[in-house]
Amino acid sequence: MLGIAAAVLFFIAFLINAADIATSDVLSSTNFMLIGLAALALHVAGIGGTRPAGRWGRRR
Template sequence: MLAFVAAVLFVIAFVINATETSTETVFSPTSLMLAGLAFLAVHSAGVGSGWSSRGGGRGRRR
């Protein structure tokens, strides 16, 4: 899920850069790219990867 957020941020940054839209400092293509890279780093670290806290396969096996 975090990789999808990063991809959306990269697309927004690309569109802003390609159209040369004047934006505020917070939404510059560079800041959006850095936010996207941060989301990719968190995704690569395994956060939000779908692990469940119920133990998954630790139940009784037949």
């Protein structure tokens, strides 16, 4: 789920940068990119994904 959120944030950052939209310092394309990188790092670390099928997984 965080991987999808990161992709959306990267797309928003791209649109802001490509369209050369003047935004405030809080909503700059760099900030969207950094938030996207943080979400991607959490996704790669395994946070925010599906539960592992270990002890708490489905029974067969």
